[in-house]
Amino acid sequence: MINGRQLYLAQRLSAVLLVPLVLIHLALIIIAVRNGLSAAEILGRTRGSLLWGVFYTLFVLAVAVHVPLGVRNVMTEWTRLQPRVVDAFCLLFCLLLLIAGMRAVFAVV
Amino acid sequence: MTSKTSDTVQPDRSQHDHVHAQPGQAQPGDRLEVSIWRGKRDGGFKQYAVELRENQTVLDIVTEVQRQHEPSLAYRFACRVGVCGSCAMTVNGAPRWTCRTHVNQVIAGNQLTIEPLRHLPVIKDLVCDLAPFFEKWQKAGGTFKPTKSRLDKPEPIDPQSPARKTANAAIECINCAVCYSACDVVGWNNDYVGPAALNRLWTLANDKRHADREQVTDLAFQEGGCASCHSHGNCTRHCPVELSPSQSIAALKKSAIFGLPDVE
Amino acid sequence: MNPLHCHRSYLAFLGHRISGLLLALFLPVHFLLLGTAFSGDAALDNALALTDYWPVKVAEWGLVVLLATHMLFGLRILALEFTDWPSMHDNRTGWILPAAAAALFVGFIFWLQV
Ligand code: SF4
Numbered sequence: 001m002i003n004g005r006q007l008y009l010a011q012r013l014s015a016v017l018l019v020p021l022v023l024i025h026l027a028l029i030i031i032a033v034r035n036g037l038s039a040a041e042i043l044g045r046t047r048g049s050l051l052w053g054v055f056y057t058l059f060v061l062a063v064a065v066h067v068p069l070g071v072r073n074v075m076t077e078w079t080r081l082q083p084r085v086v087d088a089f090c091l092l093f094c095l096l097l098l099i100a101g102m103r104a105v106f107a108v109v
Numbered sequence: 110m111t112s113k114t115s116d117t118v119q120p121d122r123s124q125h126d127h128v129h130a131q132p133g134q135a136q137p138g139d140r141l142e143v144s145i146w147r148g149k150r151d152g153g154f155k156q157y158a159v160e161l162r163e164n165q166t167v168l169d170i171v172t173e174v175q176r177q178h179e180p181s182l183a184y185r186f187a188c189r190v191g192v193c194g195s196c197a198m199t200v201n202g203a204p205r206w207t208c209r210t211h212v213n214q215v216i217a218g219n220q221l222t223i224e225p226l227r228h229l230p231v232i233k234d235l236v237c238d239l240a241p242f243f244e245k246w247q248k249a250g251g252t253f254k255p256t257k258s259r260l261d262k263p264e265p266i267d268p269q270s271p272a273r274k275t276a277n278a279a280i281e282c283i284n285c286a287v288c289y290s291a292c293d294v295v296g297w298n299n300d301y302v303g304p305a306a307l308n309r310l311w312t313l314a315n316d317k318r319h320a321d322r323e324q325v326t327d328l329a330f331q332e333g334g335c336a337s338c339h340s341h342g343n344c345t346r347h348c349p350v351e352l353s354p355s356q357s358i359a360a361l362k363k364s365a366i367f368g369l370p371d372v373e
Numbered sequence: 374m375n376p377l378h379c380h381r382s383y384l385a386f387l388g389h390r391i392s393g394l395l396l397a398l399f400l401p402v403h404f405l406l407l408g409t410a411f412s413g414d415a416a417l418d419n420a421l422a423l424t425d426y427w428p429v430k431v432a433e434w435g436l437v438v439l440l441a442t443h444m445l446f447g448l449r450i451l452a453l454e455f456t457d458w459p460s461m462h463d464n465r466t467g468w469i470l471p472a473a474a475a476a477l478f479v480g481f482i483f484w485l486q487v
């Protein structure tokens with residue numbers, strides 16, 4: 001069983017990892033939108049690039065840990081749902097982010 | 110660089126310095142409109158008119174109402190000098206120790222609203238049942254367990270050691286439950302043990318005489334422990350004796366990665 | 374407003390939480406949209422065509438600001454939890470306004486580019 005301390009660490013360590021990833025991503029967004037968004041431009045950058053593949057894989061993994069744990073806190077405090085329901089929802093959300101996220105990475109790399 | 114004070118939580122020092130009424134505010138001799146909570150949580154406000162005097166605390170107002178208007182009004186106090194922690198109430202929306210809160214500091218115009226503390230069962234009027242507050246104190250692991258018996262020599266503790274100074278900075282809690290009442294998370298999450306209990310746990314983490322010191326981090330991260338705190342700082346802003354539960358909780362969180370501080 | 378909620382570190386908490394919630398709602402959409410590239414460049418271009426509508430552009434701008442806000446307010450939380458406080462009453466509220474300003478600045482740069 002995962003305990004509260006491990007969940008806390010998972011959320012904060014994924015946050016630490018996300019800081020540089022988000023900074024690079026933000027810079028990239030601003031560069032990418034310069035001439036309008038096009039598939040050719042986006043995919044031209046990412047297709048066949050190991051570096052971007054690793055970058056976005058890390059991003060998806062960190063997000064799939066960080067986001068459901070944050071949502072779990074919010075649901076615990078701002079809804080009246082049972083803890084078991086909240087945990088089940090967040091686990092499903094984590095899987096959704098993992099699958100959809102990795103699918104997106106494979107689609108663009 | 111902004112000035113030092115604007116960077117801080119700024120505990121409400123108005124509770125400690127007596128400041129006279131501002132121009133435009135009610136003056137001594139004016140009538141105050143005091144709304145006081147009557148009944149249990151499903152009760153309601155009742156209005157009383159009380160004369161504003163020099164040097165009048167919120168507790169004085171409640172006493173005057175009880176003596177002259179409403180003999181059945183229930184409220185709690187003991188020391189009247191900020192030591193016992195029994196007089197806390199919600200005054201114009203914020204929790205305060207009423208015996209050391211001057212009316213001048215808190216009136217809005219000539220209005221004063223006095224309610225029981227938030228997040229605790231109301232027994233009657235302004236009196237709350239503090240049992241949940243102290244039960245959570247126990248649950249958090251806030252009970253000191255000695256390493257020695259009274260037959261042993263007392264352990265020498267250097268008052269200048271860093272660990273002792275850290276413990277001392279958080280130790281003077283008067284158990285008033287003001288922070289517990291100020292903390293939104295306590296209201297949102299029934300399991301959350303609250304700032305005072307975790308602040309207490311942090312003092313034990315820095316006390317080498319505490320037998321269960323090794324367990325402190327695990328206790329801190331129980332369900333409803335320090336990970337539930339979101340650093341709003343409401344506890345620290347309102348603690349009448351200027352402790353900083355928010356900082357104590359952050360220090361407990363830090364121990365999840367860096368371990369507990371050295372107490373030797 | 375209630376004095377318990379009307380101060381910087383509480384507002385920073387609200388900003389962090391609400392930006393996080395909105396980002397969490399957006400993420401699956403974002404991933405699904407990028408996933409259309411599986412069906413070739415044209416499919417992704419189709420999906421990207423949405424970004425020509427100005428409400429979508431405004432929403433994009435919002436997401437950039439939310440992401441920057443969430444990250445910068447989050448940095449303050451990490452600093453509070455993993456480093457020593459300058460003093461026991463100093464919870465780095467001084468970081469909050471600059472962080473919000475920086476997030477808006479990122480949004481401003483983004484707006485200049487689109
Ligand atoms: S800092 Fe933590 S304990 Fe204090 S009021 Fe905020 S959430 Fe509650």
Ligand code: SF4
Nearest residue numbers: 282283285286288348
């Ligand atoms: S920490 Fe401060 S506010 Fe909280 S119970 Fe102790 S003295 Fe009261």
Ligand code: FES
Nearest residue numbers: 189191194196208
């Ligand atoms: S009556 Fe004792 S602290 Fe107020």
